[in-house]
Amino acid sequence: MIELDTITKTYSSGYFSRDSKLAIDDASLTIEKGETLGLVGESGCGKSTLGRIAIRLLEPSRGKVWFDGIELTALSKSALRRMRPQMQIVFQDPDTVLDPRMTIGDSVAEPIKIWHQSSRHEVTDKVLELLDTVGLQQDLISRYPFELSGGQKQRVSLARALALDPEFLVADEPTSALDLSVQSQILCLLKNIKKRTNFTLLFISHDLQVIQSMADRVTVMKEGKILETQKTSDLFTSPKHSYTKQLIAASYASEAWFGKNVKDD
């Protein structure tokens, strides 16, 4: 289980303290083991900041983060590093994680080589298995990122994130940069992998329809604050906050009801 306990994050952007920005304001949430929690809110409300704090890629200004009973925020750098394989993140833009000079195979193999003492043969087998898991042809192993489409690159970054069998995955707008049809393919893929491996998922999106298709429960954020967390179906039938009602109305009003395109199989 993941627990964020009264998290506050202030970014100081200038020399004077009045230049600092309160990005997260006293936010608490829990994510049950194996659950998908959707985190939704408008651009700039603090979703990415909170997602990074959840795996301590970013230090909170105040508050604690717990991971399976271990206080992440109290760990030394070396203790935190030992826990890294268990906590992974997928970003919106795969180009931020894929080295353009490395082949796809080497990119996926990198975390395995760092963390496991496997033979070359074992690493290659695992890379091929991962490419298969994310629906990529084996011959992509020797290609470079520039030879792949955006959707293929996002599949590679997902394979990299899954390479160490993480217990907790943060997916920060993983499909927002993709065409609608590719977006729905990647969401289906993520859902299906999740069903098989059952990691805990924090799924971040500004798009309520995408969140609806993915999440067991939804947390709504606005201006650094958590407004409400509800089971996904309850959020749509009985939103507690007027801002949530606005989000729902806006998502119903949008042209394509994207959620219905994301099927389980």
Ligand SMILES: Nc1ncnc2c1ncn2[C@@H]1O[C@H](COP(=O)(O)OP(=O)(O)OP(=O)(O)O)[C@@H](O)[C@H]1O
């Ligand atoms: N490194 C930083 N330095 C200063 N301010 C930052 C930094 N990162 C984020 N912020 C500010 O903190 C607030 C929250 O940013 P964050 O990226 O977490 O929002 P978000 O909800 O993920 O937005 P988006 O939907 O656009 O990705 C924003 O006002 C942003 O400008």
Ligand SMILES: [Mg+2]
């Ligand atoms: Mg963001």
